[in-house]
Amino acid sequence: MSVIIRRLGPADGDDYRTIRLAALATAPEAFGSTYATEVVRPAAAFAERLSQAVVFGAYGDGQIVGMAGYRRHDGLKDQHKGSVWGVYVEPRWRGQGVAGALMEAVIEVARGEVEQLLLAVVQGNDGALALYRRLGFEVYGVEPRALKNGNTYLDEALMVLFLKR
16 A cells, blocks of 8 residues: 655645544544544634644545654754654554654654654553654653543653754
8 A cells, every 4th residue: 555645734634633533532542632622623723733833644545544743842942852743643554654654754854953853652652662763762761640541641751863963
């Protein structure tokens, strides 16, 4: 199955909404937001988010099947850093290099803007941890109880990729 990776723009708001809601419904423990919060947002809010953020979409069989977001920090003392967020691939497309391709697109953009790239991944998401390690990310710490899903606390591994040493 061939996959196309491309940066999403405001005109892709419906596709972004589709994959974002799928991510929140399928893997609620992996994200800070919730399906209930996002499903009531107007479609225009998703298009607006794409006008202000770098988000890549993965397309397979003409449908969006994955996403990955990036933002450069904008503080005077932390603008040398960027963060990866919202990485998700539909279950039937996993294991085919889609997440890796999305991450490579994010890293390419970040390489031109920042010195280091940060991300957080829920402990126990071994597939994501393995991917990020293969891409050169290193764990530098663990945030205990980073997320709370119902009565369950989830720790997050904090990872960094140094783009310039």
